[in-house]
Amino acid sequence: MNRSILPGVIAMAAIVVASNILVQFLLGNWLTYGAFTYPLAFLVTDVMNRVYGVGPARKVVFVGFVVGIICSFIGTQIMGEFGPLVTLRIAIGSGLAFLTAQLLDVAIFNRLREGLWWKAPLASTLIGSSVDTAIFFTIAFSGALTFIEPANDVSWAGEMLPLLGAGPVAPLWVSLGFADWLVKLSLALIALVPFRLIVGRMMARVA
Secondary structure: OOHHHHHHHHHHHHHHHHHHHHOOOEEOOOEEHHHHOOOHHHHHHHHHHHHHOHHHHHHHHHHHHHHHHHHHHHHHOOEEOOEEOOOHHHHHHHHHHHHHHHHHHHHHHHHHOOOOOOHHHHHHHHHHHHHHHHHHHHHHHOHHHHHHOOOOOOHHHHOEEEHHHOOOEEEHHHHHHHHHHHHHHHHHHHOHHHHHHHHHHHHHHHO
Protein backbone atom coordinates (compact mmCIF):
# COMPACT_ATOMS: atom_id res chain seq x y z
CA MET A 1 0.00 0.00 0.00
CA ASN A 2 1.22 3.51 -0.84
CA ARG A 3 2.64 4.97 2.37
CA SER A 4 1.39 8.41 1.40
CA ILE A 5 -2.21 7.36 2.05
CA LEU A 6 -1.39 5.83 5.44
CA PRO A 7 -2.81 8.83 7.34
CA GLY A 8 -6.08 8.36 5.46
CA VAL A 9 -6.09 4.65 6.25
CA ILE A 10 -5.48 5.31 9.93
CA ALA A 11 -8.12 8.04 10.04
CA MET A 12 -10.71 5.83 8.35
CA ALA A 13 -9.98 2.91 10.66
CA ALA A 14 -10.19 5.15 13.72
CA ILE A 15 -13.53 6.62 12.59
CA VAL A 16 -15.04 3.19 11.95
CA VAL A 17 -13.88 1.83 15.31
CA ALA A 18 -15.05 4.94 17.19
CA SER A 19 -18.43 4.88 15.46
CA ASN A 20 -18.97 1.21 16.26
CA ILE A 21 -18.32 1.97 19.92
CA LEU A 22 -20.26 5.24 20.14
CA VAL A 23 -23.32 3.81 18.39
CA GLN A 24 -24.00 1.91 21.61
CA PHE A 25 -24.68 5.17 23.51
CA LEU A 26 -27.96 7.01 23.03
CA LEU A 27 -28.25 10.76 22.62
CA GLY A 28 -31.85 11.77 23.15
CA ASN A 29 -34.67 9.74 21.65
CA TRP A 30 -33.51 9.44 18.04
CA LEU A 31 -29.73 9.47 17.85
CA THR A 32 -26.56 7.84 19.14
CA TYR A 33 -23.18 9.50 19.51
CA GLY A 34 -21.99 7.42 16.58
CA ALA A 35 -24.17 9.53 14.29
CA PHE A 36 -21.68 12.38 14.72
CA THR A 37 -18.49 10.43 14.05
CA TYR A 38 -19.48 8.10 11.23
CA PRO A 39 -20.10 10.86 8.61
CA LEU A 40 -16.45 11.85 8.96
CA ALA A 41 -15.67 8.76 6.89
CA PHE A 42 -16.96 10.66 3.85
CA LEU A 43 -14.59 13.52 4.63
CA VAL A 44 -11.63 11.14 4.69
CA THR A 45 -12.69 9.50 1.43
CA ASP A 46 -13.15 12.84 -0.32
CA VAL A 47 -9.79 14.19 0.87
CA MET A 48 -8.03 11.05 -0.37
CA ASN A 49 -9.88 11.28 -3.67
CA ARG A 50 -8.98 14.93 -4.22
CA VAL A 51 -5.31 14.57 -3.29
CA TYR A 52 -4.42 11.08 -4.55
CA GLY A 53 -7.21 10.05 -6.92
CA VAL A 54 -9.81 7.31 -7.28
CA GLY A 55 -7.58 4.28 -6.75
CA PRO A 56 -6.11 5.31 -3.38
CA ALA A 57 -9.53 6.54 -2.21
CA ARG A 58 -11.02 3.11 -2.92
CA LYS A 59 -8.18 1.45 -1.00
CA VAL A 60 -9.00 3.58 2.02
CA VAL A 61 -12.67 2.62 1.67
CA PHE A 62 -11.87 -1.08 1.58
CA VAL A 63 -9.72 -0.74 4.69
CA GLY A 64 -12.68 0.87 6.44
CA PHE A 65 -14.94 -1.93 5.22
CA VAL A 66 -12.62 -4.62 6.59
CA VAL A 67 -12.28 -2.82 9.92
CA GLY A 68 -16.07 -2.54 10.07
CA ILE A 69 -16.48 -6.27 9.50
CA ILE A 70 -14.02 -6.99 12.30
CA CYS A 71 -15.88 -4.62 14.63
CA SER A 72 -19.20 -6.25 13.73
CA PHE A 73 -17.81 -9.72 14.42
CA ILE A 74 -16.52 -8.60 17.81
CA GLY A 75 -19.90 -7.04 18.54
CA THR A 76 -21.71 -10.30 17.80
CA GLN A 77 -19.63 -11.95 20.52
CA ILE A 78 -20.45 -9.39 23.20
CA MET A 79 -23.74 -9.94 24.98
CA GLY A 80 -25.75 -6.97 26.11
CA GLU A 81 -29.01 -6.65 28.01
CA PHE A 82 -31.09 -7.74 25.02
CA GLY A 83 -28.65 -10.10 23.31
CA PRO A 84 -25.56 -9.56 21.13
CA LEU A 85 -24.55 -5.94 20.73
CA VAL A 86 -24.46 -6.50 16.96
CA THR A 87 -27.08 -8.69 15.30
CA LEU A 88 -26.73 -10.32 11.89
CA ARG A 89 -29.07 -7.77 10.34
CA ILE A 90 -27.11 -4.87 11.77
CA ALA A 91 -23.83 -6.41 10.61
CA ILE A 92 -25.13 -6.96 7.06
CA GLY A 93 -26.79 -3.55 6.90
CA SER A 94 -23.73 -1.77 8.24
CA GLY A 95 -21.27 -3.47 5.90
CA LEU A 96 -23.41 -3.17 2.77
CA ALA A 97 -24.35 0.44 3.51
CA PHE A 98 -20.75 1.49 4.13
CA LEU A 99 -19.28 -0.16 1.05
CA THR A 100 -22.06 0.92 -1.32
CA ALA A 101 -22.22 4.51 -0.08
CA GLN A 102 -18.47 5.04 0.05
CA LEU A 103 -17.82 3.63 -3.42
CA LEU A 104 -20.70 5.73 -4.74
CA ASP A 105 -19.14 8.75 -3.06
CA VAL A 106 -15.82 8.02 -4.81
CA ALA A 107 -17.50 7.68 -8.21
CA ILE A 108 -19.59 10.85 -7.91
CA PHE A 109 -16.65 12.86 -6.59
CA ASN A 110 -14.52 11.75 -9.51
CA ARG A 111 -17.22 12.73 -11.99
CA LEU A 112 -17.46 16.24 -10.52
CA ARG A 113 -13.82 16.79 -9.58
CA GLU A 114 -13.16 19.33 -12.37
CA GLY A 115 -15.94 21.67 -11.26
CA LEU A 116 -16.00 24.20 -8.43
CA TRP A 117 -14.02 22.88 -5.46
CA TRP A 118 -17.06 22.42 -3.21
CA LYS A 119 -19.35 20.65 -5.68
CA ALA A 120 -17.61 17.28 -5.67
CA PRO A 121 -17.34 16.81 -1.90
CA LEU A 122 -20.80 18.22 -1.21
CA ALA A 123 -22.70 16.28 -3.88
CA SER A 124 -20.85 13.00 -3.30
CA THR A 125 -21.32 13.20 0.46
CA LEU A 126 -25.00 14.17 0.29
CA ILE A 127 -25.85 11.34 -2.10
CA GLY A 128 -23.59 8.81 -0.41
CA SER A 129 -24.98 9.66 3.03
CA SER A 130 -28.56 9.32 1.81
CA VAL A 131 -27.88 5.91 0.29
CA ASP A 132 -26.00 4.82 3.41
CA THR A 133 -28.90 5.74 5.68
CA ALA A 134 -31.54 4.11 3.49
CA ILE A 135 -29.64 0.82 3.14
CA PHE A 136 -28.62 0.48 6.78
CA PHE A 137 -31.91 1.29 8.49
CA THR A 138 -33.99 -0.70 6.01
CA ILE A 139 -31.89 -3.85 6.31
CA ALA A 140 -31.34 -3.56 10.06
CA PHE A 141 -34.87 -2.73 11.20
CA SER A 142 -37.57 -2.99 8.51
CA GLY A 143 -40.25 -5.54 9.36
CA ALA A 144 -40.39 -6.52 5.69
CA LEU A 145 -36.92 -8.07 5.95
CA THR A 146 -37.35 -10.26 9.02
CA PHE A 147 -36.49 -13.28 6.88
CA ILE A 148 -32.84 -12.22 7.02
CA GLU A 149 -32.71 -13.10 10.72
CA PRO A 150 -36.03 -14.58 11.90
CA ALA A 151 -34.80 -15.06 15.47
CA ASN A 152 -34.06 -11.35 15.84
CA ASP A 153 -37.16 -9.57 17.10
CA VAL A 154 -37.20 -6.05 15.64
CA SER A 155 -40.90 -5.45 16.29
CA TRP A 156 -39.96 -2.58 18.61
CA ALA A 157 -38.55 -0.71 15.60
CA GLY A 158 -41.87 -1.03 13.81
CA GLU A 159 -43.88 0.80 16.46
CA MET A 160 -45.97 3.47 14.77
CA LEU A 161 -45.13 6.91 16.17
CA PRO A 162 -45.16 10.53 14.94
CA LEU A 163 -42.05 11.17 12.84
CA LEU A 164 -39.42 12.58 15.21
CA GLY A 165 -42.21 13.01 17.72
CA ALA A 166 -44.08 15.66 15.75
CA GLY A 167 -44.59 14.65 12.11
CA PRO A 168 -46.80 12.10 10.34
CA VAL A 169 -47.09 8.64 11.84
CA ALA A 170 -44.34 6.25 10.71
CA PRO A 171 -42.42 3.25 12.06
CA LEU A 172 -39.92 4.12 14.77
CA TRP A 173 -37.00 2.99 12.60
CA VAL A 174 -37.96 5.61 10.01
CA SER A 175 -37.63 8.36 12.64
CA LEU A 176 -34.26 6.93 13.70
CA GLY A 177 -33.08 6.89 10.10
CA PHE A 178 -34.43 10.36 9.36
CA ALA A 179 -32.70 11.87 12.39
CA ASP A 180 -29.46 10.16 11.39
CA TRP A 181 -29.85 11.48 7.84
CA LEU A 182 -30.36 15.05 9.05
CA VAL A 183 -27.14 14.87 11.05
CA LYS A 184 -25.26 13.56 8.01
CA LEU A 185 -26.58 16.37 5.82
CA SER A 186 -25.59 18.98 8.41
CA LEU A 187 -22.11 17.55 8.77
CA ALA A 188 -21.72 17.38 4.99
CA LEU A 189 -22.02 21.16 4.91
CA ILE A 190 -19.80 21.73 7.94
CA ALA A 191 -17.15 19.33 6.58
CA LEU A 192 -16.52 21.61 3.59
CA VAL A 193 -14.39 23.82 5.84
CA PRO A 194 -11.95 21.11 7.06
CA PHE A 195 -12.00 19.59 3.56
CA ARG A 196 -10.74 22.84 2.06
CA LEU A 197 -8.10 23.31 4.74
CA ILE A 198 -6.82 19.73 4.79
CA VAL A 199 -6.69 19.42 1.01
CA GLY A 200 -4.82 22.74 0.75
CA ARG A 201 -2.14 21.59 3.17
CA MET A 202 -1.81 18.13 1.66
CA MET A 203 -1.62 19.44 -1.90
CA ALA A 204 1.12 21.83 -0.84
CA ARG A 205 3.14 18.91 0.53
CA VAL A 206 2.56 16.74 -2.54
CA ALA A 207 3.54 19.56 -4.93
